[in-house]
Structures are given as structure tokens and as C-alpha cells.
Amino acid sequence: MIARSSICRIGVFYDGSFFAYAQRYLYHERQLGWLTFQGLHSFFEDYLKLREEGYVSYKVVYASWHQGLFTVKNATEQQLRDDRNLYHDLMHAAIEPKYLPVSQQQKEKGIDVAMAVDVLQIGLDGKIDVAVLVTGDGDFVPLVRALHKQGIRVLASYFEFTPTRGNKSFINERLKNSCDYAVDIIQLEHDKDFKNSFGSLFRKQAE
Helix, strand or coil, X not given: CCCCCCEEEEEEEEEHHHHHHHHHHHHHHCCCCEECHHHHHHHHHHHHHCCCCCCCEEEEEEEEEEEEEECCCCCCHHHHHHHHHHHHHHXXXXXXXXXXXXXXXXXXXCHHHHHHHHHHHHHHCCCCCEEEEECCCHHHHHHHHHHHHCCCEEEEEXXXXXXXXXXXXXXXXXXXXXXXXXXXXXHHHHCCCCHHXXXXXXXXXXX
8 A cells, every 4th residue: 555645746747739729729719818827736636636535635746848949040039929928927837847949840859758757757756646647648658557556646637629720639548548537628617516616727818
């Protein structure tokens, strides 16, 4: 039996491009507001409180953001501005940004590997009880299995939607089935336990 502390320690690991795509959809197409990290972390704590028994409290103790970052030479002025705004949001939410340099030709090669290494390091060091993977990528199935061997439970947090323009966002079924818990953030709007607090996930647009 694995000894438990009084605090359920939660680690949140963001597949940055996956999250940002959903964030833009919810803001521009659904016009719900800007999905905030603080609101999402509070939701993860409340969600796991209902499913992980035996703890006195539930707290996100570590969070990291994984994404490719264009060099100044390859980035547009708008991309540079967006990167600065994102960095401020990450700082305010105590999320560690972990970027990999990419060019327009390379795209985001290696991001999933870097994220998996980060999750494993935190998990093997015994710093978390539950890992939240904000992604839909099926390449993380071996990672989930490795975490299970260490007694770490895994929550897959994802977004399923089909925008008016662009590609559908979804979770790989193998990843979904391999995790202990899986939650579609967009469907919380219709969830009996969380629909009343769904709006608190967003920073509203200025009137």
C-alpha cells in the first residue's frame, strides 16, 4: 500500500498548442471569455476532491507549459506580442514555461517527448499523487502506464469540438481509456456537478 499524505498533490502538464487552440475557440467562436489557468486549476482540485478519497485537502503543487517557440527572426510581431501576454498569464498562475526552439519548417517536433520527461521526473521524485495531462495525444499512453507503476493516478483533461474553420479537437481513445479519469472541459457546461461553476473558468470579455 502506498502511504498518503494529508494533501492530494496535483501536477498539471499542458500540451501548449493543444490548450491554446481550445482557448482561442472558446474565446472567439463560443464567446465565453478567456479560459484562465487559475480557474482550471481550481476545477481540477474540486474534481479530484469528488474522486480521490482519503485526503484532507487537494492542491495543484506543480504546473508546466510545453510548447515550441519561434525565434525572433521567424516570428511575426503579433506572435511576439501573444508570447509576451502568455508568459504573463503563466507567471500569474505559477506555471513553469518550458519551450523548445522551433522554426517555421520544424513545427513543434519533440514537444511530446519533453513533456513526458518532465512528467516522469516530477512523478519519480514523488512530488505528486495525481498527474493531469492537458492533451489529446495518444503518444502519451506509455507515459500513463509508467506513472501507474509508480502509484500515480492520471487525469486526462481535453477539449472536443469542431470549429467553423480549422481541424477538430479531440482525445485519442487509447489515451482516454488508459487514464484513471478523463474530462472534456467543454462538456462541463452540461455536467450536473460543475455546470454552475463553469462560468468561473473564464475571464470575461470587456463590455
